[in-house]
Amino acid sequence: MADDIRRRILDGEFTPGDRLPSEHSLTADYQVARSTVRSALTALSRRGLLESRPSIGWFVRSADQVQGFDRMRSFSQWAADRGTEFGGRFVHRSRGEVTVREARLLRLRYGEQVLRNTRIRMLGERPVMLERSTWAPWVTPIIESLDEDASSTTAALAEAGIDVVHGNHRIEAVAASSEDARLLGVPRSSPLLMVRRETFAKDGRPVEFGEDRYVPGVIVFEMRASS
Amino acid sequence: MADDIRRRILDGEFTPGDRLPSEHSLTADYQVARSTVRSALTALSRRGLLESRPSIGWFVRSADQVQGFDRMRSFSQWAADRGTEFGGRFVHRSRGEVTVREARLLRLRYGEQVLRNTRIRMLGERPVMLERSTWAPWVTPIIESLDEDASSTTAALAEAGIDVVHGNHRIEAVAASSEDARLLGVPRSSPLLMVRRETFAKDGRPVEFGEDRYVPGVIVFEMRASS
């Protein structure tokens, strides 16, 4: 039922600021127990779509230009949800033998081949993010078959029957390297927001890990108060 | 009961990697329903102390120097949860007239007086964070009465009957200013992680807003996959 509520919000049946029907009436509408309603609503609030005001009701949140830290979706999913024009271009793509770190993160044996890439991500004409990824061997054919300017790897993987989920993300601040600076159009050594990211298939197999470097001030990262 | 579990972990009864007693046996130990046990355990997992492995059990997480993005607690609360020795020292504290931005964020009228401070935060002997805050007039007496090296403003406010909650946090990367560099012991212009923070009283009145600047690599910020 969480999916249905989400759809109704995105369809415009409920718009930001609106109050949802009470938990009690949702219980009747969907013919489920109240605790089921609650778990669906709290799940949506974790994803930033809803918030609760005790004794009053559940409200649809306003949708800012904000990447919520509690969501963890792919860049293109996020941009698409927001209706923003986005693009991407592979700057570099090559195979190589796994390093010790890659073997550990992707659960591979030494000697196996991985695909590494660097991709520049744009919002309109503006470079906003640099994405350096390493892909597990069993998905490299899919990634290699992509156009240089393919916008969504997640969509390509989904077409191949691989649904991915995001694991833990770690956030740091780093100074732009020479390459970062050149590709993102910022001064060398200027501060960038770095997100270390892991991606898994639904069965738990590691698919990818990567480092995204964001130009500050363009995409705002936010974490919302839960309760 | 969440508090009691937390205490037992910090007391060392359970150490990182340990499996907790099963939900069923905790139900018996604490004489509560299983859903109560579960809400306590999931609350602790949101705070980063536990994680669940389906069909196996609940495990104590390795106690890294990790600040979870889905928690939003005060620095001292976080440090206390981890049993880390922490400290703080006010570098600067003074009253002044509100700026336009402060008036908006703290919902004040122009001409009112606010308290601004800069505080350096330490883990052991190491400066790890610089905290610049602006406090609403109705709490300034409490903050002004604090020792220069008071470790927790949250605790002081709680003693005065003011329970605070954290609002949205926004994360960016910034270059260290001269003052940042001097106080944190890092090179000027080196990258810092900046967290913009709002704090409210339980009744919704704004209490404080601030900018925290973290030395990268000391405290790692993490967001965990929810499901």
Added chain:
DNA sequence: AAGTGGTCTAGACCACCGT
């Protein structure tokens, strides 16, 4: 087969808010 967490039903009482 037994035990685990994940999810669910079907109730209950509470503090708080609005009328």
Added chain:
DNA sequence: CGGTGGTCTAGACCACTTT
């Protein structure tokens, strides 16, 4: 006062892991 979300009890069934 009735309605709201927050929290709780006391069960139940499931998929999955371990023995």
